[in-house]
Amino acid sequence: MTRQPGSTDGPSIGVVVVTHAARRHLERCLPPLLRSPLRPRVLVVNSSSGDGTVELAEAMGAETFVVPRASFNHGLTRELARRRLGTAVVAMLTPDAYPVRDDFLERLTAPVRDGHAAVAYGRQIPREDAAPVERLGRIFNYPATSHVRSLTDWPQHGGYTHFCSNACAAWSNAALDAIGGFKATLVSEETIAAAELLARGHKIAYVAEAVVVHSHAQSLEDAFRRQFDIGYTRRLHADLLLARERDEVRGRQFATMALRKAAVAELPRVVAHLAVSWLGYRIGMAGPRLPQAVARRLSGQDYYWTSEPARNGARGLAVA
Template structure:
């Protein structure tokens, strides 16, 4: 049994039925303190959290910020914990071993700043969403420094707060998550951690169910925001490199995956990929667009206020 003290923070807003499943999985498979930061839910999200015995802090929905809200949660539990886990309201823990695997990683290496776990698709995931999880989350874990992560390129700094864990001491030393980024506060932290000489990792046997059946419009908006992030944080690609042909590999893999299972989804996959490409390219050029148009194209509209 680990001697590290561990808490969990979960931001919520109108979590719906999937939050109930997520909350039940947390209660079943995690024995530490759980803090929910709720942004003014109007459904049963807070009631479910209370029934599960979680602590709840409420904030105004207009004050939600991907990095800032998580910083708030970590500050509230930091004094009595060594590690803080983050989950999203739509991620469902697979088993108790998943949390244990993450914590074990920190015991093995004091320079390890953060790790993220494997995501498998929800039961209702369509074939496109299933392939995305199949391609992006392998069955091989790793721990890298800036030097050892060079062969991975920009993938060395990939991090997902849908299921992740951070060492509190290093997190605070690095100033926590950025509060002025449109998304990818987790990736930005990982890049800062590697640059500062720490390590980050991926735990393949720490598993949650988490996926999205995005429409082409949603993919466009999501990749518009990713393009904005990469434009604003261009130093990450400069210092860590690009994806090294991953886009082409992804498309070829997706074609094979979809053809084998549900070939009639190929047209939708093609449309989604075109939407991703266009959204990303426009996002990288957001400074040339009117502010009102950027806000309209973006998935995270509060960023543009």
């Protein structure tokens, strides 16, 4: 039976908001979640930032869970959080993703609650003062129309088929349980999980009506480091993420769109960003062969390289 957004019937709902020094974001992120008629358990996970994030989250009515900074990992921390909640459906958010409407959570989780998909992710729109590449990236990745993808859609969508963002996503916990949950990884835990779910016959729903304001200002150095981390992770999971398509296809598609849509005055900045991103990605693809000390200096995730997963030899590999 299909449930309308706002219904309190149906599976239990949990929300995980992963934070570090995020106190300033909570008053825009949490209220629509806490007010939802789905009556979710909202869990704010904090990697020991000590800036008052935990105290404010508790005062607002959220549950909290503090993780030692040395133990934080994009995949494993989210895995611990979803298991801690134990709900049938779990939404993952970052604190700087601000829901636009009060019915955001109902809309985001509907395809998972109704059994139409194992994961659903929402539309991200840029901040008003977003730089050209931020704005163009959101246009490219988050269209205005909802759709559902399965592995049979690969000829049409290519690498976009397994695209997903845990800045704003909802997951079936039963489906995650079947693949062993989120894995220890440098970045891209949601892409790895989505690809595994597709391989098992599940579907991914894109919910354009579940909208958050979310984008990041990136310097050229930030862009290099971000793409290094993505390339590094994709190389480690090449059998899952790159087996069906030649590398960089989607990146070239974005570059073509960005150059076509950017205003003339924006072109130098856009070209520089694209060039630095490509270089970071290509070096990242060679990253697993580099000495770890070098990879650490090139990465944007400084905490990861001294974390327990890295010290235990994970280096971004899947851990059961």
